Amino acid sequence: MFKSKLFDSIGFIRALFLIAFFILIFLASITYRHIKELDKISDSIINTYETSIELGQLISHIKDAETGHRGYIITKDSIYLEPFFDARKNINNSFQTLYNTVKKDPKKQERLKRIYDLVDKRFSYFKNRFSSTKEFNDDFHDGKLVMDSLRTEINSMLNTENKILNSKGKLYRYNNSNTPLIIFSTFLISIFILGLGYLRITKNYKDLVNQNIRLKIFDESSKQAEILGKYGSWLLNLQDKTFNYSNNQFRLLGCEPQSFYPTFENLLDHVHPDDKEILVHAFQQIEATENFPLIHYRIIKKDTLAIHHFRTTAKIFVDRLGNKNMIGTTQDITEDFNKSQLIELRNKELEQNNKELTEFNHVASHDLQEPLRKIQTFISRIEQKEKDTLSETAKGYFEKILEASNRMRILIDDLLQYSRTNRSEKTFELTNLNTTASNAITELSENIAEKKAHINFEKLHKVQGIPFQLEQLFINIIGNSLKYSKPDEPAVVTITSKKIKASKAPKLKDNSKKEYIKITFKDNGLGFEQEYAEKIFLLFNRLHGKKEFPGTGVGLAICKKIVENHKGYIFAKGKPNEGAIFEIYLPV
Amino acid sequence: MQKDFILITLADDDEDDRMFFTDAFDELKINTVVNTVNDGVALMNFLNDPENVLPNIIFLDLNMPLKSGIECLKEIKADAKFNDIVIAIYSTSSSEEDIENTFVLGANIYIKKPNHFEKLKEVLSEVVTLNWQYITSGLNKDNFLLRM
Amino acid sequence: MKLFLKTDTQLLIKKILEEKLDVFNVKYNLVNTNEILFLETIDTVTYENITSVLNEYGFQIIENQKNIIVQKIKESIIEMIFNEEAPAVKSSVYLAEKLDHSYGYLSNLFSEVTYTSIENFIIIQKIEYVKKLITHHSLTLTEIAFKLNYSSVAHLSSQFKNTTGITPSAFQRIIKKRSEITNQNIN
Numbered sequence: 001m002f003k004s005k006l007f008d009s010i011g012f013i014r015a016l017f018l019i020a021f022f023i024l025i026f027l028a029s030i031t032y033r034h035i036k037e038l039d040k041i042s043d044s045i046i047n048t049y050e051t052s053i054e055l056g057q058l059i060s061h062i063k064d065a066e067t068g069h070r071g072y073i074i075t076k077d078s079i080y081l082e083p084f085f086d087a088r089k090n091i092n093n094s095f096q097t098l099y100n101t102v103k104k105d106p107k108k109q110e111r112l113k114r115i116y117d118l119v120d121k122r123f124s125y126f127k128n129r130f131s132s133t134k135e136f137n138d139d140f141h142d143g144k145l146v147m148d149s150l151r152t153e154i155n156s157m158l159n160t161e162n163k164i165l166n167s168k169g170k171l172y173r174y175n176n177s178n179t180p181l182i183i184f185s186t187f188l189i190s191i192f193i194l195g196l197g198y199l200r201i202t203k204n205y206k207d208l209v210n211q212n213i214r215l216k217i218f219d220e221s222s223k224q225a226e227i228l229g230k231y232g233s234w235l236l237n238l239q240d241k242t243f244n245y246s247n248n249q250f251r252l253l254g255c256e257p258q259s260f261y262p263t264f265e266n267l268l269d270h271v272h273p274d275d276k277e278i279l280v281h282a283f284q285q286i287e288a289t290e291n292f293p294l295i296h297y298r299i300i301k302k303d304t305l306a307i308h309h310f311r312t313t314a315k316i317f318v319d320r321l322g323n324k325n326m327i328g329t330t331q332d333i334t335e336d337f338n339k340s341q342l343i344e345l346r347n348k349e350l351e352q353n354n355k356e357l358t359e360f361n362h363v364a365s366h367d368l369q370e371p372l373r374k375i376q377t378f379i380s381r382i383e384q385k386e387k388d389t390l391s392e393t394a395k396g397y398f399e400k401i402l403e404a405s406n407r408m409r410i411l412i413d414d415l416l417q418y419s420r421t422n423r424s425e426k427t428f429e430l431t432n433l434n435t436t437a438s439n440a441i442t443e444l445s446e447n448i449a450e451k452k453a454h455i456n457f458e459k460l461h462k463v464q465g466i467p468f469q470l471e472q473l474f475i476n477i478i479g480n481s482l483k484y485s486k487p488d489e490p491a492v493v494t495i496t497s498k499k500i501k502a503s504k505a506p507k508l509k510d511n512s513k514k515e516y517i518k519i520t521f522k523d524n525g526l527g528f529e530q531e532y533a534e535k536i537f538l539l540f541n542r543l544h545g546k547k548e549f550p551g552t553g554v555g556l557a558i559c560k561k562i563v564e565n566h567k568g569y570i571f572a573k574g575k576p577n578e579g580a581i582f583e584i585y586l587p588v
Numbered sequence: 589m590q591k592d593f594i595l596i597t598l599a600d601d602d603e604d605d606r607m608f609f610t611d612a613f614d615e616l617k618i619n620t621v622v623n624t625v626n627d628g629v630a631l632m633n634f635l636n637d638p639e640n641v642l643p644n645i646i647f648l649d650l651n652m653p654l655k656s657g658i659e660c661l662k663e664i665k666a667d668a669k670f671n672d673i674v675i676a677i678y679s680t681s682s683s684e685e686d687i688e689n690t691f692v693l694g695a696n697i698y699i700k701k702p703n704h705f706e707k708l709k710e711v712l713s714e715v716v717t718l719n720w721q722y723i724t725s726g727l728n729k730d731n732f733l734l735r736m
Numbered sequence: 737m738k739l740f741l742k743t744d745t746q747l748l749i750k751k752i753l754e755e756k757l758d759v760f761n762v763k764y765n766l767v768n769t770n771e772i773l774f775l776e777t778i779d780t781v782t783y784e785n786i787t788s789v790l791n792e793y794g795f796q797i798i799e800n801q802k803n804i805i806v807q808k809i810k811e812s813i814i815e816m817i818f819n820e821e822a823p824a825v826k827s828s829v830y831l832a833e834k835l836d837h838s839y840g841y842l843s844n845l846f847s848e849v850t851y852t853s854i855e856n857f858i859i860i861q862k863i864e865y866v867k868k869l870i871t872h873h874s875l876t877l878t879e880i881a882f883k884l885n886y887s888s889v890a891h892l893s894s895q896f897k898n899t900t901g902i903t904p905s906a907f908q909r910i911i912k913k914r915s916e917i918t919n920q921n922i923n
Contacts, residue, residue: 369680370602370680372703373680373701373703374604376703376704377604377608377702377703377704377708378604380703380704380706381705384705384706409703435905439903439905439906442890442893442897443903445890445893445894445897445898449894468683468685471684688906688910691910691914692914694914698901717851718860720851721850721852721857724850725814725860725861727864728867731864731867731871733867733900733910734900734901735900736901
């Protein structure tokens with residue numbers, strides 16, 4: 001995203017400069033035209049002035065001629081004819097000049113022609129000798145008339161020139177006032193645009209500088225991370241098959257950073273001979289599929305000659321120009337590898353140990369049964385056969401022996417059961433707890449009938465579990481409730497189940513999204529002190545003496561084991577004389 | 589009774605258990621002829637010997653050397669000429685699954701060795717009586733399942 | 737390949753009896769599958785031969801009156817249990833009526849001959865029927881409890897367990913697994 005923003009900036013700046021450029025050109029051309037205009041106008045004005053002046057001169061010369069002529073006529077002194085002849089010369093000069101000025105204008109040329117004819121005509125009336133006074137008076141009069149016409153013509157021509165002068169003057173002043181404004185505003189706009197461009201460039205530059213700084217920091221921290229994490233990175237240019245290693249990649253191989261040109265061949269030199277094939281194969285895969293698999297191989301470090309375990313993976317990266325590169329990471333996992341080897345070994349040892357212990361427990365319990373049974377059976381035989389020969393004391397003793405051996409038998413049975421919950425194959429099946437409950441009740445039917453107890457359950461859920469173990473669980477808990485029921489009150493056990501989210505059951509201390517089936521056993525028996533709620537699940541732990549209630553303290557421990565086998569939880573709540581509640585959570 | 593007596597064979601490697609067994613039947617007032625063998629191999633030899641009359645009921649201990657009770661059970665069920673024999677497993681405690689497994693493999697009866705002699709007599713009497721019921725009432729022997 | 741059969745036992749018995757008795761060339765009448773009326777006198781040897789032949793096929797000759805009554809008691813009980821239409825009457829009443837003797841007499845006679853009580857026999861037969869219904873008809877326990885007039889499934893379950901030592905559901909499981917094994921062996 002950053003890339004494109006910068007890119008757009010370049011376009012933007014380019015556009016700005018282009019616009020500024022065009023504006024300047026525009027500006028220049030307008031200025032040029034303007035000056036040309038002004039040139040033309042001033043030319044025109046100069047022209048007008050020249051014409052007016054020359055016309056004035058003309059009239060002046062004609063008046064000179066008149067005055068000279070009149071002087072001569074009056075004095076007959078030829079000294080007065082000098083200005084007359086001078087005047088004629090000047091007049092011709094003027095006309096010459098005027099012809100130049102009106103060269104461009106045919107109308108003016110016509111007029112000038114008329115004026116020239118008139119001047120000629122006037123001069124024709126400048127005779128020196130007159131035949132009569134009448135001729136003289138007529139001449140003088142005609143001469144005056146011509147002079148009048150001449151004056152009129154010249155005046156009108158002067159007017160025309162004046163008008164031209166005015167209009168051109170106006171135009172000149174108009175242009176003069178507008179031009180600077182236009183030029184100035186255009187100038188401002190282009191300055192503004194240039195200013196924008198400048199700001200943009202400055203900003204981009206600052207950004208680039210910052211990016212650069214960050215990259216440098218990143219590069220530095222990356223280098224440190226590589227050293228700490230014991231990994232190195234490399235780049236393979238797929239076009240020309242050249243490698244680029246990061247500094248730590250060199251160090252991983254046991255070499256100085258950038259100490260040689262990395263190639264595939266000299267990489268293989270570092271690899272353990274048995275694993276060379278792995279790398280060859282992996283790099284072949286790049287050729288074929290452009291995929292680099294995650295590979296595990298050993299290298300022999302150049303400096304220490306120790307064997308290290310490496311893990312490498314890589315990904316294809318196509319840059320903006322379409323070049324394909326492979327960016328790879330290699331990690332030295334020797335430490336982890338060794339650690340996990342050790343852990344595996346320990347695990348195996350522990351598992352073996354556990355198995356042996358369980359087997360021991362099972363065999364011990366099982367094999368203990370047989371001699372015990374013999375003891376009991378032989379005693380019963382003696383009691384029977386030697387009934388008459390035994391003394392009362394002896395019979396009493398045998399009773400005690402039988403009682404003790406009965407207790408022993410129960411204990412062995414319980415221990416056997418306990419060992420069995422560990423040994424069984426953990427194959428889980430979908431189990432309908434309603435069936436489990438009814439089976440448990442059937443197993444306990446004698447006991448239930450004896451205690452006149454009621455076991456209620458309804459609509460229990462289905463769970464994934466080991467059916468035999470779940471049945472044992474139910475039997476043990478219900479049995480427990482029956483055993484510790486109030487002597488004068490028939491026992492009532494209620495079993496319910498519901499689905500519950502882990503988050504809604506704070507006891508579980510599980511915040512995941514897991515769901516559990518919560519099975520609740522509630523009885524109305526003697527209950528217990530809540531402070532013992534966790535102890536009762538301990539192996540051999542009892543809250544009563546063996547005289548008060550028979551039992552070995554194994555039953556609930558078996559329940560806990562079964563629940564743990566199912567990765568569930570069991571809790572007990574009790575109040576003395578108010579019954580007990582057992583809550584079992586089994587994962588769905 | 590159809591015949592005069594019921595033929596019973598016990599396979600058990602324990603001397604004392606054999607003694608309890610025969611003594612119990614001696615004290616019971618049922619017409620039985622009991623013979624005992626010491627291990628699985630001896631049992632199969634006995635059964636396969638054409639000279640011998642096949643028993644009505646075989647009591648089979650599970651933990652025997654040379655050939656276990658389960659192996660014998662499988663062999664007996666596999667042979668059609670033993671189809672009429674009722675097989676009772678007579679053993680020390682086993683897990684629920686193991687007990688059920690013996691039934692699945694074809695045993696008719698499972699008896700957990702009692703620890704009181706009188707109880708043993710009761711159990712054996714019950715077994716023989718029930719077996720007799722099956723024979724006389726023409727009930728389906730395949731459905732004869734009993735656990736004591 | 738599996739063949740499912742339904743047997744007409746009466747016809748079967750009749751055919752066997754006829755087949756076997758015809759060999760002996762004596763005149764007889766099959767009154768029903770329980771009674772053969774010989775229409776001429778038979779000497780001891782033939783009688784013994786007939787007896788041994790009949791024994792081979794599982795026919796027992798009932799020796800005396802007592803045995804006959806006991807046999808009749810058994811048959812009545814079986815009929816009472818297996819007959820679905822029978823109204824639920826107390827077995828003692830039913831038997832006394834059917835066999836025209838007092839129940840006490842019948843009960844004593846039965847125990848003397850068979851070494852078990854009538855009640856016990858009834859329970860055994862009932863449980864046998866339950867087993868049959870489970871294996872061959874795949875009825876649920878609720879259906880069976882209803883059919884055999886048990887007050888509840890729990891009652892049925894506990895009687896089953898008391899008689900056989902295993903629960904009905906365990907029994908179902910075992911039968912199912914056994915059939916799976918036989919199927920595997922065939923395949």
